[in-house]
Amino acid sequence: MRLVVALAFAGVAFTAGAATPAQEKAFVDTYRKAYEAKDDKTLASLLYIKGADPAAVAFYKMMMGAEAGSKITAIDLVEITPEDRKRIDSMQSPDGKPAKLVLPPAKKLVIESETKTANSSSSGKSEIFVGEADGKLYILVPAK
DSSP states (O other), rough: OOHHHHHHHHHHHHHHTTTTHHHHHHHHHHHHHHHHOOHHHHHEEEEEEEEBBBHHHHHHHHHHHHTTTTTTEEEEEOOHHHHHHHHHTTTTTTSSOOOOOOSOOOOOEEEEEEEEEEEEEEEEEEEEEEEEEEEEEEEEEEBO
């Protein structure tokens, strides 16, 4: 019974600090605008790097820069599923060692994009875990 009460209080504490819908919308809008404009500086500012592995930060910046510039066809912050929790709990760094995120993820950003050229078109979908620190949402990267 105590465990149930403790978990209930933990849930209340977590939601009390949760981002507001207006903050979530601003985060999504900022990401979309920076992504479509290929604004690497703004995209990098969305990363939470305190305590992060410098190699992971460099990798995230490189990947965001490489993917940016496409047209976003859908973007949304969604709840983390039990399957996501399993992925988070079993994360590995590129060298195969166990890894964890710098902050607990609160949601995930799901992005669907499309690139068209004169000769071809392609589409993709990505998911990025998002957390909150100091009243602001950030893209999470693995810790050192």
